Amino acid sequence: MSKSVAVYLAHPRPGSFNHALAEAVADELAGRGCRVVVHDLYAEGFDPMLPAGATGTVGAAPDDEDPLVTRHRAEVVTHDALVFVHPNWWGMPPAVLTGWIQRVLAPGVAYKLGTADGEPAGLLKARRALVLNTSDTPAEREDDEFGDPLQRIWAACVLPYVGVDDVRRHVLRTVTDSGDGERAGWLRLAREQAAALVE
Numbered sequence: 001m002s003k004s005v006a007v008y009l010a011h012p013r014p015g016s017f018n019h020a021l022a023e024a025v026a027d028e029l030a031g032r033g034c035r036v037v038v039h040d041l042y043a044e045g046f047d048p049m050l051p052a053g054a055t056g057t058v059g060a061a062p063d064d065e066d067p068l069v070t071r072h073r074a075e076v077v078t079h080d081a082l083v084f085v086h087p088n089w090w091g092m093p094p095a096v097l098t099g100w101i102q103r104v105l106a107p108g109v110a111y112k113l114g115t116a117d118g119e120p121a122g123l124l125k126a127r128r129a130l131v132l133n134t135s136d137t138p139a140e141r142e143d144d145e146f147g148d149p150l151q152r153i154w155a156a157c158v159l160p161y162v163g164v165d166d167v168r169r170h171v172l173r174t175v176t177d178s179g180d181g182e183r184a185g186w187l188r189l190a191r192e193q194a195a196a197l198v199e
Helices: 017-031 067-076 095-104 139-146 149-158 180-197
Strands: 004-009 035-040 081-087 128-135 166-173
Touching: 004 017, 017 035, 017 081, 017 128, 017 180, 067 095, 081 180, 128 149, 128 180, 149 166, 166 180
Parallel strands: 004 035, 004 081, 081 128, 128 166
Antiparallel strands: none
């Protein structure tokens, strides 16, 4: 039975290197027989604004009148693996992806609270995720000055909370001053990581 994998892209500029990474990953997964769903969140016009009535954390997911959010919620629970492609902006994902996390990975959809030990219980089927980040910050400065906040966000704060316990993350840097050869190598790496994700 083929695996179902979702690729979530968060970059506003068509033709960006993030787009090329997402396309390479999707192509590799499809070539390996996976059912691949690609979501370009900017192109879809995903609204990241969390409504006031959807801020609860206990019990069922609050109703959301946005049909795109409803569709994403229904879909995310069906995937075997997840891929996120986005730049590092101020040590955070772009706002559209942060809003996607808050609106789609909602209580009652992606996790539930109120367990006996006080820990959240992840509800997603997916147990593996790949995060590909582009960055213009050198690795030494990222580690020494900032402590790699995106690693904490994905591998500690978000994905384990919803049941994803195998989080693989790769940072491609520095992108702005990279040449064609280096970018081609990064695209090969993205394909290799996508293949490993579904092995």
